[in-house]
Amino acid sequence: xxxxxxxxxxxxxxxxxxxxxxxxxxxxxxxxxxxxxxxxxxxxxxxxxxxxxxxxxxxxxxxxxxxxxxxxxxxxxxxxxxxxxxxxxxxxxxxxxxxxxxxxxxxxxxxxxxxxxxxxxxxxxxxxxxxxxxxxxxx
Numbered sequence: 573x574x575x576x577x578x579x580x581x582x583x584x585x586x587x588x589x590x591x592x593x594x595x596x597x598x599x600x601x602x603x604x605x606x607x608x609x610x611x612x613x614x615x616x617x618x619x620x621x622x623x624x625x626x627x628x629x630x631x632x633x634x635x636x637x638x639x640x641x642x643x644x645x646x647x648x649x650x651x652x653x654x655x656x657x658x659x660x661x662x663x664x665x666x667x668x669x670x671x672x673x674x675x676x677x678x679x680x681x682x683x684x685x686x687x688x689x690x691x692x693x694x695x696x697x698x699x700x701x702x703x704x705x706x707x708x709x710x711x
Contacts (some may be wrong), residue, residue, distance in 0.1 A: 573666065573668050574663060574664055574665065574666055574667070575661060575663065575665050575666070575667060575670050575682070575684060575695050575701075576663035576664070576684070576692075576693070578667070578695060578700075578702075578703055579684050579692070579693030579694060579695045579699070580661070580693055580694050580695070580696075580699070581683060581692065581693045582598055583608055583691060583693070583694060584598055584602055584604055584607055584608070585607065585608045585609070585610050585691070586598065586606070586607055586608075586609055586610070586620070586650060587609070587610055587611075588610075588611060588612075588617055588618075588635060588649070588651040589649055589651070590649070590650050591646060591647050591648060591649060591650065592610075592625060592628060592629065592645065592646050592647070592648045592649075592650060593646035593647065594650070595607055595620055595625050595649050595650055596629070596646065599622050599625060603694065604622075605621060605622045605623075605680065605681075606619060606621055606622075606681045606694060606696065607619070607620045607621075607650075608621070608678070608683060608691050608694065609650060609651070610698070613689065614709070615688070615689040615690055615691075616658065616660065616683055616685055616689050616690075616691050617651070617654075617656070618650075618651065618654035618656045618658065619654060619655045619658050619681070619683065620650050620653070620654045620655070621655070621680065621681075624654060624655065625653070628645060628648065628709050629642070629645055629646070629652075630642040630645060630651050633645075633646070641674070653672055658683060659673065659677050659679055659682060659696050660682065660683045660684070660685045661682045661683070661684050661685070661695070662684065662685065662686075662687075663692060663693070665682075665684075667700065667703055670682060670695060670700060671700055674697055674700065677696065680696060680697050681694055681695065681696040681697070682694070682695050682696075
């Protein structure tokens with residue numbers, strides 16, 4: 573089976589100049605772990621994970637201990653903290669190969685792109701676990 577059958581196509585994206593505050597809002601609203609970052613031509617520029625975000629934010633944000641510096645950190649642009657070197661896949665990649673890529677590269681998601689670098693979807697380790705669980709239930 574190809575990953576195109578299980579990839580998420582309703583993408584949550586930001587642009588290079590969005591802020592960490594924008595990212596935090598999307599992570600909180602959508603309960604996701606990865607945000608695709610697009611350049612001005614709507615092509616893949618990077619990836620921001622919830623871990624990337626929280627490494628750069630103070631744990632006191634949103635509490636009574638929050639400081640002015642905490643608020644300033646929320647204004648930081650995501651292009652300063654996102655991952656730029658990304659392992660990507662095409663829709664034809666098999667689930668078996670995707671499993672191997674995840675393990676070999678210690679990644680938590682694979683953006684699925686077209687030949688011209690437009691993002692078509694994303695597949696996460698959670699998607700792969702769901703497929704494996706279905707196979708086990710049927711087998």
